[in-house]
Each structure stands twice: as C-alpha cells, then as structure tokens.
Amino acid sequence: MILHELIDFEVLRVIWWLLLGVLLIGFALTDGFDMGVGALLPFVARTDTERRVAINTVGPVWEGNQVWFILGGGAIFAAWPPLYAVSFSGFYLAMFVVLTAFILRPVAFKYRSKRDSAGWRAMWDWALFIGGFVPALIFGVAVGNVLLGVPFYLTDDLHSIYQGGLFAKFFGLLSPFALLCGVVSAAMLITHGAAWLSLKAAGPVAVRARAIGSVTAILAILGYAGAGLWLANGIEGYAFVGEVVRDGPSNPLTFTVERTGSWLAVYADRPWIAIAPVLGFVGLVLTFFGLRAEREVATLLWSKLAIFGVISSVGLTMFPFILPSSIDPASSLAVWNASSSHKTLFIMLVSTVIFMPIILAYTAWVYRVLWGKVTADDVTANSDSVY
C-alpha cells in the first residue's frame, strides 16, 4: 500500500512533533492540576473532611487524566522510538522515581478513605503529596537537562550509551539551571492546582488555595523569566550544518551538528515564535490576578493558557531538536532523524485523527456531568462511597 505517501514524510514528522506537544500540554493541563492538588494537600486542608474535599475535586477524573501520561509514553514509543529509547534509559533512576510517584498516587486516591484510622489516612496524604510534587519537579528538571544537552552518544549500530557512573547519572541531572526549570514547572503546576481548587472546592480549602496559588504564580513568573535570561546568556544552542535531509531515514549519525551561541538565536530567524513566551507570561500574570479577584472559571483558563505558552516556548525554541547530546552533538535527536518510518507515522496519525476527537468529546461530557463544587456536606453525606 502506498496510501501513506499522501502526506510527505517531512510533513508527517512536523505533525508528529506538534502532536508530541499536544500530548505534553494535554498531560500538563489535565494531570497538572491533579499533581498541583496533591502538592497543595498538606497546606490547603487541615481537617480530614477538608482533605477529602480537596481530594474529591479530582477524585472522579484523575484516572482519565493520568492516561495522558501513559499515552505520552506510548506515542513517543510509536512516533519517536529513538527518543523513547535514549531518554528513558538515560534518565533511568529519575524515571524510576517518577514511576514510583505515579504508582503511589492512584493507590493513595483509592485506598485512603477505605480505612478510618488517622495514621492510615495521614500516610496516604503524604503519598499524594509526593505523587504530586515530585513528578511536577522532575518533569521541569528533565526539560532543563534537555535544553542543556544530555551526555549520550550513539554507536554505529545505534546503541545509546549514556556517560557517567551511577551517581553522576542521577545527581548530574540536578544542575542549577535544571533545578530552576524544576522550580518553574512545580510552581506552574501548583498554581494550576490552586486554580482548580478555587473553582471546584468549597469553603476554606478554596480560600487557602487562592492564597498559596498567588504566591506560586509569582514564583513561576520570576523563575520563567530567570530561566529565559539564563538561556539567553549562559547556554549554548545547537544547529545543523550543511544540507539537512528532512525526509531521509531516521538515523542521527547521517547529520552534522554544531553548538551555537545560544538557543535564543532562532528568535531572530523566526520572530513569530516569541508569541509562546508572551502567552506564558500573560497567562501567569492573569492567573495571579484571577486568583486574587476570585474569578474562578477564568482563572483556570488563564492558568491553562500559561501552561500552553510555557511548554510551547520550549519546543519552539529547540525546533527541530528534541534531545541534543552534550558530548557528541552529531548524536542529537531531532525531528528529521528520530521519528518512526513514513508508514508508521501515517498509521498513527490516522488513529489519532479518529480517536482524539472522540476522547475529547467524552472527556468533556464527563466533566460536564461532574460540574459543580465539592462541599464538606457532600463528603460527610456520602462518606462510604467517595474518596
């Protein structure tokens, strides 16, 4: 069959780069508030009933939200196999920590209210905090490391070798710039969680969430600006040298790459991408004011805008690179050399075009059915059936 040749390989690669963004943003928009609520839990809710109010705002939806994470993994595997292979084996122990946190979280949601003892519940509250805060932080750290370049190289057989011993591999990820990115990510997702609680929780939980959220919004703004300045002045970017074949086989070793002055140099070539960081800042500022003004629905939308802007700005700045190598730039993974085959990208696109609208439709329906605030009365009246 030659059906897949209806769309050029090059175009399919760009589409899948966009879809990678859609998945990451979809994950941050939905599961992001689950993580934010988890991280906020010890601070916004003091009594058991208050904690249950906070937990039950996400109770019926976290499971669907988490699928964005799973689907992200699956889609990277299907559309960007080298990225899947290099990044997850390279960030091995960090991935283990993220997985542990993400396994802990569902169990905590489901099991917390199944026993009455205060110790049992306090234990799962901590699990929810870890399950929210730790991944939110690590995702940012990972993005920071990707911007810095990751110490791996590819052999002629395309085995990926990550440099460094056990400790260097894990603690080497925690450079100051990467940690700053981690702070931005955590602050942004906690703000998102606060915006969600402000909309969905009733009573003191919402009040405290707004207070904390406006602090983390400022932190996110400052951190994002700081990371931008750092990127402009202290971090080298990457660029292809010579002719770039955009529809060739996925083999990074056929390309030549050099380090350039700064990632931000691309803003001179394609100034329109500045819209992404602008949306990021505007969204964060509006979220801050929205939280202060108790504008519930609008604040959540602004927070989503902020996340959209911030994540897009990273992708657009790096384009066409996806995972640059700091020790062997020629091994860097990019849109033109790290995708699946023409045929697989096409099949996956067809599947996505069929199923994504259906997913969005039924997800929207579920949120509509669940519309409305969760109150302390709801929790006490349905004590046996809610989380």
Place this chain on the structure above:
Amino acid sequence: MEFGIVELSRLQFAMTAMFHFLFVPLTLGLSIIVAIMETVYVMTRRPIWRQMTKFWATLFGINFVLGVATGITMEFQFGMNWSYYSHYVGDIFGAPLAIEGLMAFFLEATFVGLMFFGWDKLSRVQHLVVTWLVAIGSNLSALWILIANGWMQNPVGAAFNPMSMRMEMTSFYEVLFNHVAQSKFVHTVSAGYVTASVFVLGVSAWYLLKGRHTDLARRSIAVAASFGLASALSVVVLGDESGYSATHSQKMKLAAMEGMWHTEDAPAPFTVFGIPDQGARETHFKVEIPWMMGLIGTRSLTREVPGIDKLEAQAEERIRSGLIAYDALMHVRAERENADPAEIATFEAHSADLGFAFLLLPYVEDPRQATAEQITMAAEDTIPHVWPLFWAFRIMVGLGFLFIGTMVYFFFMASFRGMRFPRPALHLAVWMIPLPWIAAEMGWFVAEFGRQPWTVDGVLPTAMSVSHLSATEVLVTLIGFTLFYSVLFVVEVGLLLKYIRKGPFMDVAETVAWQHRHEQRLSGGRAGPGEIATPAE
C-alpha cells in the same frame, strides 16, 4: 547463572509483568460480570441486582487501581531497560501500545470515575452505558497489548531497514491480523473471565458457608457459573488454537513445551507426564497419549511435528545464512547511499536470518569471525530450558480442565438443583480462588520463557535488547520495585478481605429507599446534572 545486566533486566521485567498480571485478569472478567449484573438491574429494576452491582464493583475498584498503577511501569520499562529493543522494533511495537492508549485505556479510565461517582448524577441507562464502556475499554486494552505481544512471538509485516538500522513496518494489516495475536487475545481474555468467575464463585460460596448475604451470593453464583462455564470452555478451545498457531510460528517453543527431543513419526504422541532431562536430551518416565500431539499441532494424522534436534539443525543453517546478511549489512552501513546494489541484494536475500547472526554476539565481537564450534553453541542456545516449560504448561492445562469441571458442576447445581450446594463443594470453591491466577501466570511463563533466547522471535536476541546500564542501577530498581510492590500487594489483599468481610454496604431496605428517591429525582423536572446531584444514600 551469573547475574549481569541481561539477567537482572529479565528478572525485573518478569517480576513487574507477572505482578501486573495479578490484577489484569480480574479486571477483564469482573468488569464484564459487573456490567451483566447492572444490565439485569436496569431490565428488572430489582434492588438486589443493584446491591450486587455495587458490591462487586467495590472489589473491582480496589483491584482495578493496582492494575492501572502497575501498568504504568510496563509502558515505560521498555525504554528504561530495553532501549535497544525499543530502538530496533519501536517502529512496529510502539504503534499498538499507543493505539491501546487512544482507543482503550482512555475509555476505561475516563469512565471508571463516573462508574463509581456517577450513581446520583446519571440516569439508570446512562450509568449502565458507562459501566459497559469501562468493561469494553478494559477488554480492548488487552486486544492491543496482545497484538504487540503477538508480534514479538510471530513478527510479521516488518522488514529490516539498513539505513536506520532497525525493523520497520511493511504491513500494518499483517501486524493487526497476526493469527498469533488473535488467538492469544481470545485465550487471554477468556482466562480473565474464568479468573473473575472463580473469584465471584469463591467469595459467594464463603457467604453461603457463613449464612450471610445469601440472596446476593446465590444470584452471584448463578452469574459466575454460567459466565465461567462458557469462558472455561473457550479458554481450552482457544488455547488449543494457540497451540496450533505455535506450530506454524514457534516450532521450538512447542517442541520444548512437549519435551520432544527428537522428531517423531506423524502423528506424534502427547506426553502427559515425564521428567525432561536437558543434558541427556530425553524425557524419563514418559506417559504418552498416542496421536494426540499430531492432532493438536497439525490437525492432521500425516504431518510431522518437528522435534528439538531438527529445529536445532535448522537454527544452525539460519545462523550461517544470517552471517551472509550480517556481512552484507556491514558493507551497506559503511557506504550508506553509495552502497553496491549487489551487496544490498545479498542482504535482502538473507535479511530474514539476520537475527540468527546476532546469537553469536555473546561469543565473539564480530560474528563473521565465529568458529564452527561457536556456531554450534549459538544454535544450541535456541533451545529453551525444557523442564520449566514442560511443567508450567501441564499445570496450566490441568487447571484449565479443573475449571471446566467446577463450572459444569456449579452450573448444574444452580440450574437444576435449586441452588442447594453441598458444603464440601462450597469449601472447595473458596479454596479454588487462587488457582486461576496460578494458571494465568503459568501461561505467560510458557509464552515468554518459551520464546527465549529471543525478545522478538528469530529477529532480536534478548541479550542484545537491553539498555547500556550498570548492573547496580538495575539492581536498585529491581529491589525498589520488589519492596514497593510487595507493600502494595499486602495493602490490596488486606483491603479486599476487609470489604469482603464487610459485605454489601447497603442492605436491601436501604437500596429500595435509594431507588425510590432516585426515581423521584429523575422525574422531578429537567434540572441540570448539578442539581440532580444532591447527596443521597
């Protein structure tokens, strides 16, 4: 055995996958059983069926969450521990995993929240649809995962691309309609249905023994026995279909399962009992059924089922052919676009055997330098360890027939003897609860251990598939996962037992009252969903 990175990665994969599969079969089956019960409720409006639905759904939920949680590891572990595998076959293997997320997992995970929290926000029929969508989503999940796994057993619709140094998809249709994947899917979901039926039967039997919730227990037994009988029959019939498929695609696995060291004259006998001896290459104390293996394997009396000796000789030939492919590949790789067309043609003629050349990598850095002895050793490596396969398979099959017998008995007693179950039968049902899990894990063991030394049969050896990690790193995560999972398991079983002891959380009178209020709410004007959502129960 020395524990290097390959052994540790395998151990971790086996541990996390088998642990994941403690929860999956119950999810597959119980989701359908709950949906059947709710269907009866919606059709009859009898409160007892709602009570049953909610009770079994509670147990379903406790189990479901661990299936989801441990599934996360599975989705990412290929990249973490099997990065060369991921690079080498991601173009094919990744697609079903991603489609699983799009088509199935999103469906079940999005609706499972409403299934538990939507009783007051949805009409009866709406809620029933939600419950069915969860069940359908779970089962579709299994379909795509088994398409992925089926491809590892029988890698069709793909070819090696020397330019990108990996396998690439040539026909999605072949991957999708891979006969191994199809028969594995039906066999696996049926096994899940049997698991859930035995579980429901056992728990209900316990209630009858205690004289508690007898209405709920009797009706649950009726559902479990009918559903379980159909499923237990289908597991065995379709398991036989799997065996037939294996004759075509994985002859070595089949020969090892049977301990068939030497090719027998057709029709080959089936060994019911024996002690396989890998060193002497024979099975001691054999008890055989004549003709049986030939019938299962070939569905004929004349075709031959090849034995291990014959397959080993074939493997040696394929290694030699693979070496030609490997040599040509090295030239093509060095020249890339400028490669000699003759070299490319040579490669393509032998590329189906390329994977066999990789079997030499543990012995020699450049397979082309291999000696004749090394080639013989590599060919011998294609023989899996026979006795674990031989016995795991027999335990699984034996249990399969036991389940048929049990289900026939309970179906008969429920349908024609007025549900008067003798106490010993009820005790037996309780003690049988763990057995389907044992059968299911044995089945996976046969499927995966029997595929060794390959991750993708005939294409990529296991030893070559791993990530370049240090053994310490894998040891850290292996210990971490083992401890973490053990704690989760203890917590889960504790909660299941607590909720089984507690029984249904509303009695019949409360359920009737709820039903009355629910009807009033539904008929009370066309209010938005938010307003219907007043706390009840």
